[in-house]
Amino acid sequence: xxxxxxxxxxxxxxxxxxxxxxxxxxxxxxxxxxxxxxxxxxxxxxxxxxxxxxxxxxxxxxxxxxxxxxxxxxxxxxxxxxxxxxxxxxxxxxxxxxxxxxxxxxxxxxxxxxxxxxxxxxxxxxxxxxxxxxxxxxxxxxxxxxxxxxxxxxxxxxxxxxxxxxxxxxxxxxxxxxxxxxxxxxxxxxxxxxxxxxxxxxxxxxxxxxxxxxxxxxxxxxxxxxxxxxxxxxxxxxxxxxxxxxxxxxxxxxxx
Amino acid sequence: xxxxxxxxxxxxxxxxxxxxxxxxxxxxxxxxxxxxxxxxxxxxxxxxxxxxxxxxxxxxxxxxxxxxxxxxxxxxxxxxxxxxxxxxxxxxxxxxxxxxxxxxxxxxxxxxxxxxxxxxxxxxxxxxxxxxxxxxxxxxxxxxxxxxxxxxxxxxxxxxxxxxxxxxxxxxxxxxxxxxxxxxxxxxxxxxxxxxxxxxxxxxxxxxxxxxxxxxxxxxxxxxxxxxxxxxxxxxxxxxxxxxxxxxxxxxxxxxxxxxxxxxxxxxxxxxxxxxxxxxxxxxxxxxxxxxxxxxxxxxxxxxxxxxxxxxxxxxxxxxxxxxxxxxxxxxxxxxxxxxxxxxxxxxxxxxxxxxxxxxxxxxxxxxxxxxxxxxxxxxxxxxxxxxxxxxxxxxxxxxxxxxxxxxxxxxxxxxxxxxxx
Numbered sequence: 001x002x003x004x005x006x007x008x009x010x011x012x013x014x015x016x017x018x019x020x021x022x023x024x025x026x027x028x029x030x031x032x033x034x035x036x037x038x039x040x041x042x043x044x045x046x047x048x049x050x051x052x053x054x055x056x057x058x059x060x061x062x063x064x065x066x067x068x069x070x071x072x073x074x075x076x077x078x079x080x081x082x083x084x085x086x087x088x089x090x091x092x093x094x095x096x097x098x099x100x101x102x103x104x105x106x107x108x109x110x111x112x113x114x115x116x117x118x119x120x121x122x123x124x125x126x127x128x129x130x131x132x133x134x135x136x137x138x139x140x141x142x143x144x145x146x147x148x149x150x151x152x153x154x155x156x157x158x159x160x161x162x163x164x165x166x167x168x169x170x171x172x173x174x175x176x177x178x179x180x181x182x183x184x185x186x187x188x189x190x191x192x193x194x195x196x197x198x199x200x201x202x203x204x205x206x207x208x209x210x211x212x213x214x215x216x217x218x219x220x221x222x223x224x225x226x227x228x229x230x231x232x233x234x235x236x237x238x239x240x241x242x243x244x245x246x247x248x249x250x251x252x253x254x255x256x
Numbered sequence: 257x258x259x260x261x262x263x264x265x266x267x268x269x270x271x272x273x274x275x276x277x278x279x280x281x282x283x284x285x286x287x288x289x290x291x292x293x294x295x296x297x298x299x300x301x302x303x304x305x306x307x308x309x310x311x312x313x314x315x316x317x318x319x320x321x322x323x324x325x326x327x328x329x330x331x332x333x334x335x336x337x338x339x340x341x342x343x344x345x346x347x348x349x350x351x352x353x354x355x356x357x358x359x360x361x362x363x364x365x366x367x368x369x370x371x372x373x374x375x376x377x378x379x380x381x382x383x384x385x386x387x388x389x390x391x392x393x394x395x396x397x398x399x400x401x402x403x404x405x406x407x408x409x410x411x412x413x414x415x416x417x418x419x420x421x422x423x424x425x426x427x428x429x430x431x432x433x434x435x436x437x438x439x440x441x442x443x444x445x446x447x448x449x450x451x452x453x454x455x456x457x458x459x460x461x462x463x464x465x466x467x468x469x470x471x472x473x474x475x476x477x478x479x480x481x482x483x484x485x486x487x488x489x490x491x492x493x494x495x496x497x498x499x500x501x502x503x504x505x506x507x508x509x510x511x512x513x514x515x516x517x518x519x520x521x522x523x524x525x526x527x528x529x530x531x532x533x534x535x536x537x538x539x540x541x542x543x544x545x546x547x548x549x550x551x552x553x554x555x556x557x558x559x560x561x562x563x564x565x566x567x568x569x570x571x572x573x574x575x576x577x578x579x580x581x582x583x584x585x586x587x588x589x590x591x592x593x594x595x596x597x598x599x600x601x602x603x604x605x606x607x608x609x610x611x612x613x614x615x616x617x618x619x620x621x622x623x624x625x626x627x628x629x630x631x632x633x634x635x636x637x638x639x640x641x642x643x644x645x646x647x648x649x650x651x652x653x654x655x656x657x658x659x660x661x662x663x664x665x666x667x668x669x670x671x672x673x674x675x676x677x678x
Contacts, residue, residue, distance in 0.1 A: 078671060080664075116672050116675065124648055
């Protein structure tokens with residue numbers, strides 16, 4: 001059976017289509033201010049790209065902060081259960097999923113049977129998330145896509161101590177004015193994210209293998225910093241950013 | 257209109273309302289509370305004195321002395337429920353109080369200045385009674401108010417019971433009860449009536465037992481009453497315990513709940529999952545939270561908060577001199593004991609009410625209640641293996657509440673519970 005998952009996040013909207021356990025394709029667009037429209041648009045674009053008919057999709061499940069605005073979905077599920085389902089589809093050995101999205105980060109522990117045991121999310125503060133990185137990229141006049149490779153060239157990562165995005169930005173500006181290299185500052189930013197996320201994840205107990213999902217997983221600098229902080233390797237799939245949508249499609253295939 | 261005339265009018269209106277209420281078979285909470293506040297506001301006309309007291313303070317001696325007890329914390333809850341918290345908290349912050357300070361304290365301190373809030377400010381106090389069994393903030397809060405109103409303040413100091421109620425603590429607390437009597441005799445200008453006090457203590461215990469019995473009905477499936485209902489019905493056991501009419505109210509409520517149990521009527525229609533709540537309510541979101549949980553078929557069947565007003569019954573022995581029981585019961589309340597004992601209480605409730613999940617409100621305002629929640633969570637997960645949810649918010653200050661974040665956490669938590677129950 002063919003199913004679809006739509007994940008409306010705070011920055012991007014994602015869609016994925018699956019058939020009998022195989023991923024047919026996925027798509028990412030910016031969410032913008034209209035979550036309803038973003039859901040329809042990303043789905044229609046994906047259908048068109050895959051050259052299939054809307055009617056051929058059996059079931060659709062939506063997830064993400066805008067999950068309830070996707071009116072054409074059969075049901076909604078939270079990002080927690082979707083990221084876990086997506087991660088387990090791609091690697092059934094996974095015991096912990098760390099997801100770093102646009103405005104939140106979460107750690108999810110799953111048991112051997114694929115059930116979510118526990119989860120923990122950041123609260124009250126968006127430091128250590130995708131939006132945090134965007135603000136920093138702007139302050140550094142840099143492109144987010146080159147953040148990862150730049151940080152790997154750092155020789156002495158800076159120390160960013162503030163937990164607040166706004167104050168961390170001022171710290172970055174002061175480092176720039178002191179003549180610190182961009183590479184070192186970016187590496188420092190990645191280390192601060194890694195410290196924050198690993199402390200949060202420790203609350204549920206990190207069990208290997210760990211998969212990193214969410215848009216921030218595309219940033220190799222964050223991946224390396226988090227691996228160093230946790231002292232274990234992370235599994236990063238090419239589908240990391242659309243994991244929520246894939247998981248939603250998995251859940252749609254199970255729905256009665 | 258002069259203040260005096262206003263008070264006379266309130267006094268007459270309260271008398272009239274009381275008369276009307278006497279003929280009503282079922283006495284609604286709202287009317288009882290309204291008369292109570294009106295009597296407080298017109299206390300001078302009736303020649304009575306008003307004392308402000310902390311929620312966990314020994315109130316019975318005040319009632320024995322005919323003093324009207326007023327609870328700034330109950331007022332704080334009313335401010336929160338009527339969504340007036342943010343403006344009052346901001347006012348307190350303008351006055352120089354930190355945003356990290358308890359929102360009940362901020363709202364009350366600001367309210368005393370602007371006479372705002374849902375009832376236009378509290379009746380002016382003649383004395384203040386502060387018991388630190390609930391937190392340390394109340395000490396400074398009541399000192400501020402004692403200076404502002406220039407009235408005497410009695411501090412009832414209850415040492416923290418890490419593991420036990422020691423002999424030293426026992427003597428120390430008991431001696432303060434005698435000091436408390438002296439304070440009241442001086443403030444009221446007459447002798448303390450021990451005979452009257454004994455009756456009031458009995459009524460207080462009777463009221464607490466009835467309240468416990470009401471909460472106990474939630475052990476039935478489906479639960480006839482939810483924690484959200486209990487947050488509402490709680491007002492009388494907090495504010496008026498020791499008064500006889502409280503017994504009528506809770507007897508009636510208990511009869512209604514028993515009737516619902518017999519007829520199988522639940523607080524949440526189609527109850528599927530049963531949850532336990534920890535910490536104070538999020539007063540401005542009680543209905544929203546109740547509906548969110550109910551949409552998943554979940555009922556919050558019990559909570560650690562409303563049961564705090566009957567949790568010390570185990571230390572009460574009516575055959576003992578009542579002042580000894582009183583000293584112990586007020587010292588060993590839920591917030592004044594170590595984490596291990598709190599966790600034991602939580603686990604007892606999980607077993608008693610047949611709970612599937614534990615919801616904790618990490619309350620930015622209430623540090624003594626929120627400190628240790630992660631430890632309690634770990635103990636609960638280890639001992640009972642049920643999922644726990646932490647919601648970060650505040651009881652009155654809405655600026656610390658994020659709807660979509662809380663909604664996602666609740667939905668994900670319920671997904672885990674549903675999956676566990678399959």
